[in-house]
Amino acid sequence: MNLKDIIERLDLKVYSGNTDREVSGGYASDLLSDVIANAKPDNLWITLQTHMNIVAVANLKELSGIILINNREPEETTLSKAKEEDITILSTGMQCFELVGKLYEMGIHGNGE
Amino acid sequence: MLKEYKADFHIHSCLSPCGDIQMTPKAIAEQAKANGLNAICICDHNSSENTAAAIEACKQNGIELLFGMEVNSKEEVHTLALFDDIHSLNELQKTVYDNLNGENDDETFGYQMVINEDDEIADINPRLLIGATELTVETIVDRIHELGGIALASHVDRERFSLIGQLGFIPPDLKLDGVEISPNYIRKSMRYDFPMAPGFTQVTFSDAHFLHDIGKTFTIFLVEKITVSEIKKALENKDGRSVIAYS
Numbered sequence: 542m543n544l545k546d547i548i549e550r551l552d553l554k555v556y557s558g559n560t561d562r563e564v565s566g567g568y569a570s571d572l573l574s575d576v577i578a579n580a581k582p583d584n585l586w587i588t589l590q591t592h593m594n595i596v597a598v599a600n601l602k603e604l605s606g607i608i609l610i611n612n613r614e615p616e617e618t619t620l621s622k623a624k625e626e627d628i629t630i631l632s633t634g635m636q637c638f639e640l641v642g643k644l645y646e647m648g649i650h651g652n653g654e
Numbered sequence: 655m656l657k658e659y660k661a662d663f664h665i666h667s668c669l670s671p672c673g674d675i676q677m678t679p680k681a682i683a684e685q686a687k688a689n690g691l692n693a694i695c696i697c698d699h700n701s702s703e704n705t706a707a708a709i710e711a712c713k714q715n716g717i718e719l720l721f722g723m724e725v726n727s728k729e730e731v732h733t734l735a736l737f738d739d740i741h742s743l744n745e746l747q748k749t750v751y752d753n754l755n756g757e758n759d760d761e762t763f764g765y766q767m768v769i770n771e772d773d774e775i776a777d778i779n780p781r782l783l784i785g786a787t788e789l790t791v792e793t794i795v796d797r798i799h800e801l802g803g804i805a806l807a808s809h810v811d812r813e814r815f816s817l818i819g820q821l822g823f824i825p826p827d828l829k830l831d832g833v834e835i836s837p838n839y840i841r842k843s844m845r846y847d848f849p850m851a852p853g854f855t856q857v858t859f860s861d862a863h864f865l866h867d868i869g870k871t872f873t874i875f876l877v878e879k880i881t882v883s884e885i886k887k888a889l890e891n892k893d894g895r896s897v898i899a900y901s
Contacts, residue, residue, distance in 0.1 A: 571730075573822030574813060592729050592790065594821040616790060 542648060544585070544605055544629065551633060551643055553608060556615055558629030562605045566653030567644050569637055573598050580604060581652045587640060591615050595630075596622045605629065610637045656894060659880055662686065662872045663695035663720060664734055664808070664834060664859035667704040671764035671784050674864045679708035680773040681865055683715040689869035693718035693880045697734050699783045700726055700750050702743045703768045709740075710771050718880035724808060725750055725798075726784075727791040732808035732815045734834060735798045738882045742801040749797055753789050756782030791817065795829055804882055804889070805829070809836035809861060811848050818850055832857055832889045837871040840901075855889045858900040873900040 544562045548555060565583035570576050571590050580586060582603040588595065591613050599607055606629035609615065615623065615630050623630045633640055665682055666673040679696065686694045694717055696708050702723045712719040721743040722736045737743045757780055758766055766779040789797075798805040810833045813819040817833075824830070832855040835848045840858065848856060857873040876896045877884035887895035 572813065572819055574819050577822050590729055590820070592821055592825070594823065594825055598822050618792075 547585070547644070547647065548631060550647065551635075551640070553631040553633050556620055556630040556632065557623040558606065558627050560606075560629060562629065564605045564649065566651055567641070567649045568652045569641055577602065579652065581654060584652050585644070585649070587637060587644075589613055589637070591619055593619045593622055595619060596626055596628045599628045600626055606631055608633060608640065610635060610640055656876050656878055658898065659692040659718065659875045659877060660690060660869075660872050661693040661875055661880070662691050662859050662862070662869050663693070663722065663736060663857075664697050664724070665694055665862045665868055666724075667696050667698055667708075668765070668767040668769065669701055669704040669779060669783070670698040670863070671758060671760070671766050672863055673698070673764070675765065675767065676865050677863070678769045678773050679704050680711040680769075682868060683708065683711035683717050685865045685868045686712075686717050687715040691717065691869045691872060693720065693875075694868075695720040695722040695736055697722040697724040699724055700754055700785070700787065701766075701779060701781070701783050702740075702747045703777075703779060705740060705743060707769045707771050707773070711773075720880060720882070720885075723747070723750070725789070725794050726786050726815070727794050728786055728788055729791055729820050730786050730815055731791045731817045731820045733791060733794050733798070733817075734806040734808050735794075736804040736806070736882060736885065737802065742803060745801050746797060746803070749789070750787055751781070753787040754781060754783075754785060755788070756785045758782050758784070791821070792825070792828060799829065802882060804831045804886055806831060806857065807833045807851075809834055810851055811835055811839035824851060824854070830854060831886060834859060836861060840871075855891070855897055856900070857889075857897060871901065874898050
């Protein structure tokens with residue numbers, strides 16, 4: 542599935558990065574160490590963490606994007622780093638459970654493994 | 655003259671919801687003495703309200719005292735703050751309380767007892783001390799330094815509430831003075847060096863929540879006296895000061 546379609550259907554706010562990307566699956570976690578261990582390339586990552594380290598993790602794991610839940614905004618330092626490294630940061634007013642449910646309905650059933 | 659100080663700078667009192675009710679400042683100081691410690695610091699979650707009572711208790715037991723707190727960041731990263739004086743700690747307390755929401759549920763999380771100098775319960779703290787503040791870990795470390803303190807990343811080897819567990823790795827611009835390795839890491843891995851914190855001086859403390867854990871894990875500092883500037887030098891391995899052992 543293309544990230545653009547997801548953004549449109551779920552009305553996500555775009556903070557940074559390229560939105561024309563393929564999404565291989567999804568991973569939801571607020572422990573960055575866990576994301577490093579378990580997310581797969583091109584996964585869409587759902588989290589409440591807004592720290593600058595999310596950009597490095599997305600880069601390292603070649604994720605297709607990050608969705609911040611509950612109307613969270615990226616820190617300034619996070620956003621400037623995301624722009625610099627072309628990492629896609631999105632946000633939604635939905636809570637994690639609701640967002641993951643919607644993504645599941647759209648056909649994203651796991652991290653693609 | 656330089657001297658070896660056996661120190662446990664991460665002890666929770668009964669003010670922390672998870673701290674045992676027997677952990678009054680007086681009992682902590684007596685136990686520290688019994689276990690052969692020379693210096694301690696009470697670091698409760700997001701609060702410093704039992705530190706005043708610890709001053710007299712430590713004096714009576716011949717224990718050196720630093721003034722501290724374990725602050726929880728927005729990312730749920732725990733950081734130890736150590737100061738020379740209660741004034742600086744109180745300033746940090748204001749910053750933390752201004753950015754800490756919620757009320758404690760003592761049935762669920764435990765009672766948060768403020769103890770006076772006579773070792774009596776003076777108050778029950780109503781705040782959600784176990785909660786996360788709205789402050790980023792960078793803001794917390796900078797504030798600690800502004801107030802003249804030492805900032806150590808708590809139990810960095812743990813998955814929960816640690817800098818590395820929550821944020822994957824140590825943020826490159828974070829100006830920490832050192833990292834704390836938890837007793838469990840040493841017991842389980844049978845090694846003393848934690849590989850994911852290169853370039854940071856490592857220390858280890860008990861993180862005691864019960865009296866019998868105080869001083870079980872400690873760090874020996876070779877310093878002239880127990881002050882922030884001396885401990886800082888030891889962490890930087892400067893002027894002959896050093897962290898000589900931990901266990």
